[in-house]
Amino acid sequence: MKDESGAALLIVTIVSVLLALLGMSMIFDSMTEFSMSNELENQKKARVNAEAGYSAQKDALRVGNLTALLQSTTLVPRYMNYPVPTPGTTADDYFQRTPIAPLEAMNIDFENPPTRMATLTVNGFLTPGDGVSLGDGGRYWAKISDNDDGDGDLTSDVDGIVYLRALGIQRIGAGQMTTYGGTVKNSVGIIEGVLKRDKTLELNSSFTIYGPDALPSSGTNLFAGAAFEIDGYDHPTMTLADLVAGDDVHTTDADGDGFPDDTAGIDAIFDDPGGADGETLRNTINDDLTVGQANNVLGNQSDYGGTPSLRDGTDVVRNDPNPDARNLFDATYLMGFISKTSAVADLKLPDGTNYAGNNIGSDAAPQITYCAGDCRLGGSASGAGILIVRGRLRFQAAFAYHGLILVVGEGDFDMSGSNVGILGGLFVARTIDNGDGTWSYGTPSFTVAGNSNFYFQATGVGMGFGLLPLKRLTWREVFPALDPPY
Amino acid sequence: MNPSRAFFNTCSRGFTLAEIVIANAVLVVAAGAIFSVFYQSQHSLKSQQDILEVTQQARAAMLQVSSYLRQAGNDPEGYLRDNNIPPIELLGTNYIRINSDITGAVPAASAEPLDAAGNPDGTLDNLYERVEVRYDASQECLHLDIGYGEDVVAENLSFDFTFLDINGNVTANEDDIVRVHIEVVAETEDLHPLTEEVQSITLQSEVMLRSRSFDVFAN
Numbered sequence: 001m002k003d004e005s006g007a008a009l010l011i012v013t014i015v016s017v018l019l020a021l022l023g024m025s026m027i028f029d030s031m032t033e034f035s036m037s038n039e040l041e042n043q044k045k046a047r048v049n050a051e052a053g054y055s056a057q058k059d060a061l062r063v064g065n066l067t068a069l070l071q072s073t074t075l076v077p078r079y080m081n082y083p084v085p086t087p088g089t090t091a092d093d094y095f096q097r098t099p100i101a102p103l104e105a106m107n108i109d110f111e112n113p114p115t116r117m118a119t120l121t122v123n124g125f126l127t128p129g130d131g132v133s134l135g136d137g138g139r140y141w142a143k144i145s146d147n148d149d150g151d152g153d154l155t156s157d158v159d160g161i162v163y164l165r166a167l168g169i170q171r172i173g174a175g176q177m178t179t180y181g182g183t184v185k186n187s188v189g190i191i192e193g194v195l196k197r198d199k200t201l202e203l204n205s206s207f208t209i210y211g212p213d214a215l216p217s218s219g220t221n222l223f224a225g226a227a228f229e230i231d232g233y234d235h236p237t238m239t240l241a242d243l244v245a246g247d248d249v250h251t252t253d254a255d256g257d258g259f260p261d262d263t264a265g266i267d268a269i270f271d272d273p274g275g276a277d278g279e280t281l282r283n284t285i286n287d288d289l290t291v292g293q294a295n296n297v298l299g300n301q302s303d304y305g306g307t308p309s310l311r312d313g314t315d316v317v318r319n320d321p322n323p324d325a326r327n328l329f330d331a332t333y334l335m336g337f338i339s340k341t342s343a344v345a346d347l348k349l350p351d352g353t354n355y356a357g358n359n360i361g362s363d364a365a366p367q368i369t370y371c372a373g374d375c376r377l378g379g380s381a382s383g384a385g386i387l388i389v390r391g392r393l394r395f396q397a398a399f400a401y402h403g404l405i406l407v408v409g410e411g412d413f414d415m416s417g418s419n420v421g422i423l424g425g426l427f428v429a430r431t432i433d434n435g436d437g438t439w440s441y442g443t444p445s446f447t448v449a450g451n452s453n454f455y456f457q458a459t460g461v462g463m464g465f466g467l468l469p470l471k472r473l474t475w476r477e478v479f480p481a482l483d484p485p486y
Numbered sequence: 487m488n489p490s491r492a493f494f495n496t497c498s499r500g501f502t503l504a505e506i507v508i509a510n511a512v513l514v515v516a517a518g519a520i521f522s523v524f525y526q527s528q529h530s531l532k533s534q535q536d537i538l539e540v541t542q543q544a545r546a547a548m549l550q551v552s553s554y555l556r557q558a559g560n561d562p563e564g565y566l567r568d569n570n571i572p573p574i575e576l577l578g579t580n581y582i583r584i585n586s587d588i589t590g591a592v593p594a595a596s597a598e599p600l601d602a603a604g605n606p607d608g609t610l611d612n613l614y615e616r617v618e619v620r621y622d623a624s625q626e627c628l629h630l631d632i633g634y635g636e637d638v639v640a641e642n643l644s645f646d647f648t649f650l651d652i653n654g655n656v657t658a659n660e661d662d663i664v665r666v667h668i669e670v671v672a673e674t675e676d677l678h679p680l681t682e683e684v685q686s687i688t689l690q691s692e693v694m695l696r697s698r699s700f701d702v703f704a705n
Contacts, residue, residue, distance in 0.1 A: 015520050022527050026534065033538045040545055094604070194562055194605075474562035474606055475696045476588045477553060481613070484603045 039187065042170040045138060047189030047477065049168030053140030054191040057126045058164060061144070061470055063366070065462065066157040066197060070146055074125035076100065077116040079108050094483040096154075097165045098190065099125065099141035102480075105169050105188045110139055123155055126164075137171030137186075147194070159323065160197035161473070165190060190478040195470040200327040200337065201404060202465070203425040204316055205267035205299065206232045206456035209444055210328065210429035212270050213284050217392070217414040217447040222285060224416060224449035226292040232265035232299025232309045235423065235457045240363050240382055240402040243423040243455065252300055254458060263456055265299035267313030270441070271329035278312035286310055299456070331431045331439035338388055338408055341468055345370035351391055356399075361385040366403060368467050374410075377401075378417070386464035395421075395452070402457075404464025411444035421453035424460030529679035540642055540672035541687050547628050547640040548670055552693045554617045555666050559697030560586040563608030571610070572660035573695055580621035580647055585610055586697075621645040626673075643672040652698075664698040667691075 061069070082103040085091035099122075108114070110130060122129075124144045131141040143165060149158040169186040207230055216222050233250035242249065252260050268282035282303065289297065289308055299309030317325045327333045342348070349355060351373020359381050361367035366385030375389045378396035387401060390409035395401075396417035403424045407413045411430030415421075430442035448454075476482070501509075559566065559573025565587055566573070575583040590607030610616050613633040620629040620636070627641040648667040651657040673686040 011516070011520075018524060019527075022524070022531065026531055029531070029535060029538065033542075036542055040549065043549075090604070474560055474588075476557050476560055476586075476606075482589050482603060 038172060042172055042187035043189070045170035046168045046187035047191075049134055049138045049140050049170060050166045050189040050191045051168070052134065053127070053132065053142045053166035053168055054164065054193060057142040057166060058193065058195065058470060058472075060126065061162075061164070061195065062467055063463075065459075065466065066144070066160065066162055067155070069126070069144055070124045070155045070157060070162070072125070073121050073123055074129050076120045076122045076125065076129035077113070078104070078118045078120050079114055079116055080104050081117065091484045097143075097145045097163050097192070098478075098483075099127070099143045099165060099167050100131075102167075102188060102190075105167055106186055108186075109171065110169070111137070111171065124162075138168070139171075140166055140168040142166040144195075158321075160199045162195055163192060164195055165192045165478070191475070192478050193475045194473040196473050197466065197470050198327075198337065198468065199322050199324040199465070200333070201406070201425075201427065201461065202322055202325065202458075203267070203404070203427060203456075203461050204262060204313060204320075205264045206230055206422070206425060206454040207265065207448075208267045208269060208313065208425065208427045209281065209285075209446065210269045210427070211281055211411070211441055211444045212272070213281050213443050215443055215445040217412050217445040218416050219447060219449075222288040222446060222448065223290075223293045224447065226290070226296060227450060228293075228296055228415075228448050228452040228454075230265040230297045230299075230309075230448070230454045232263045232297075232301070232456045234261055234263060235455045236459055238423055238455060238457060240384055240400060240423065243402065243453070244382065244398075244400045244420060246453075248453075248455065250455070260300040262301060262316065263299055263458075264301040264311045264313065265297040265309035265454075265456075267311060267316070269313045269317060269328065271314060271318075277314035282310060282312045331429075331441045332437075334408065334429070335431055335439045338390075338406070341368060341386070341388060342370045342372075344368060344469060345388075346385075348372065349375055356396065357381050359383060360387065360401075361403075363402060366463060366467060384463075386467050402460055402463075404461050407444075411442070413444075413446040415452045416447045416449035419451035421451075421455070423455045424457050424464060426454060526679060532676065533674065533678050533685065536674035536676055537685050537687065540674055543640040544643055544670045544672035544687060544689050547643070547645070548668060548689050548691055550630065550639060551619055551628075551668060552691055554584045554586075554614070554619070555668075555693040556696055557586045557588050558584045558695045560588050560606065561697065562606050563587060565608045565610065572663070573697060574649070574660060574663050574666070576649070576658065576660055577618070578620075580623070580645055582619050582647065584617040584619065586615060588614060640670075640672070642675055643670055645670055650692075664695060666693050666695070668693065 080103055082101050085095050122143065126142040126144060127140065131139045133139050144162045146154045146157055147161045147163060149161065151158050168189045171186050214222060231248065231250060233252055234254035235250045236254050237249055238247065254261050266285060268278040268285060270278040270281055286304065286308065294308040297308035297310055301311055302309045303311040317328055346367035347360060347369045349369070349371040353371060354376045356376055357379035360369045360383035362382070363384050368385055369383065369387045371389045371391065373391035375391065376394040376396065377399045380398045382400040384402040386403055387405045389407050392410055392412035392414065393407045395415045398420045399418060400420040401422050405422060405426045407428045408431050411428055413428045428444045428446055430444040431439045432442045433439055561567055566585055571585050573585055575585065577583055587606040587608065587610060589612045590604040591612055616633065618631040622629060626643060627638050628643065628645050629636045630639045631637070646669045649657050649663045650665040650667060651662040652664045657663060668691045670689045671686055673684050677683060678685050
């Protein structure tokens, strides 16, 4: 009977071993599958984190001066000793686009980082040096870098084009397993976009008017009285408060090249190759100015030797190194641009709005204001950003505006009752719908009177069109094979 | 008589035929039951392995194809626009070519030839820029060609594209495609031991072409 007991034990043991092997095999397979699922999921999360960072920072770039951002520096911790390409090589150009080294992105636990080896000073960072935590092990970094825009300086933007790269990571979570033999890693995703700021409206004067000729908006003259001032010198340090206070601090050489800036009080523009260009318009304006009024039109450039600072600015636009400037000649492009801008306006006003007494943005919070038709601004109020009016714009009383004003569509601007004015730039053009999806330019109307002041400010104009979203030229997911090896 | 001796004397008389037959029968029944459990378990394991394998294949295929589709139509230099090349060419049933200028060819830092790297260069000559995806229904496999030649990336599955326009309607017009709905149904080769049916897993995804996404300032 003892032998019988032994046989039972043997059978039970064999069965137990077989079942244990079977169980272990199933557990092993399940663990492998679990690990692979985790990695696929984390890979997706890392890409989504990178996309989130890309979108957030693309939007944040709206209000940024690209050159200032390229020149800004951020301290970025370096945790690992990784190989770097030789500075100045093509490989280095690409390496510099990525916010942090991919090797660090894959390995470091950024929630509990190790002691840093060094701190790098990096240009163009849009996020803190240790990234933006998205919670649950997600994090992203983003930076911009300049394209080769011909100036040999990767911290200065000339053409409005920059690269934006966002790197997202997803740390493997607690309780998750990896197929890396137990070493915890991050999944990494990189998104790159080439973005362009549309610089069509980078004006060169305090008052730019486009058309074959001009008509008075109210009364019988374009100008009335001699209390207004149209000042085409640059006023880089002036603020909205200075404008309201009547302080006028200008410079004749804002770019510091030793020559007077290429700016004027009034630019008359009309693209008529082989014809008169803006001469007819310029002559009409000049003929309307009395001697006393002409002395109030100031600036660096003039077709009349001094005052008025009035010129046919067509060739200035035509020969502008800014490639977008010539878009101004195309009414269809301009109206398309206006139409897109209206889609992202912070404030939309219907035709016939009397918005006197209301503020429309401030220096601290500039905004896009779009009026679908006639609009009246006035009272002791102010605004900042970009203002687009499709109908007639009446500027009255103590209203002050800092930024860029576009009066297009009807192209009718009446400043006869204003006693403060504009710091930045004003563009007036009448556009006519051809009915076939295209537009052409007509004859605009304006009246300048009262104590109106127009102070040109290049940065104010830039602040205005800088509120518009950047144009996306390209979007791609970057994987190792797309960057040159080093 | 010594009691223990008496016991052995009693035992030494041997087993009766009936005892042996009964013992063998019990053993056969027990062994059969154990073998049956083991057999079932093995099939179950095999079945699980099969479904895991096809699931991973389907996921990998979905991931790869989605990644290429997202970038379809990337055209910073205007090459596709100037040559009237759509982001996605419909070459046949579930046979597409994904066109995107996403890279260029910059000099290699190493001695190794560089197939593709750098910024988009206004051509579709580099790897990853003309990606062909073809589902072979007769072989139930998915082929991918990134520029090296066609490779099978997944087997035992059905793969179905549905092309959608900006309003979400199905379209066969290449120029109207804004989104692509992908459905992958992966099936195991062997039948499930208990249900004796083919096991399958279905994955669905909808990919927005970034070059066609709603962005009023894009292009």
